[in-house]
């Protein structure tokens with residue numbers, strides 16, 4: 001019987017993408033707005049793609065209205081450039097991810113999904129390149145809500161539509177590499193598993209009080225056990 005809903009972040013958690021991601025965003029912004037804003041140096045970690053676009057352009061002095069007018073164009077341009085230029089060699093899976101996803105896919109009590117700041121089309125392409133996209137029947141993406149903390153409820157609703165089951169707080173696990181993923185778990189009172197495979201160390205992540213903290217997701221049996229059996233109450 002289906003018991004647990006596990007929601008994975010993408011960048012820094014499942015995989016890492018080479019500089020191509022930033023490069024195509026810079027190119028898309030330049031093509032549509034005539035400036036990349038601060039995209040060459042801006043901190044993207046744990047942020048929604050949509051929020052990043054607003055932040056980098058606002059730092060170059062553009063107003064919200066001006067950005068909003070061409071937002072759909074820049075989004076389409078970024079996605080198209082990313083699909084065109086990103087190759088399998090640009091994506092590196094984090095330690096243990098292939099094995100963990102394979103193991104979870106064999107468990108009938110677990111439903112796996114995505115909770116990510118990526119736009120769906122570019123996020124799916126990141127997963128297709130290392131051939132892990134098929135593990136994720138659904139997800140909540142930057143397209144689904146204006147802020148990341150609204151995504152957990154979207155994910156729960158999409159899971160309900162697919163399975164007929166409404167997952168409640170104690171059945172939901174959110175796995176990610178930044179404080180933003182921990183905060184998403186807090187929104188639902190769900191269990192947060194933080195992992196230091198992105199840009200933040202275990203010491204930095206500890207300050208945000210995740211329920212569980214790992215260096216990486218390499219110990220499949222430990223992680224699966226935590227997902228299936230360990231309660232936060």
Ligand SMILES: [Mg+2]
Pocket residue numbers: 009010011012013045046176177178198
């Ligand atoms: Mg991340």
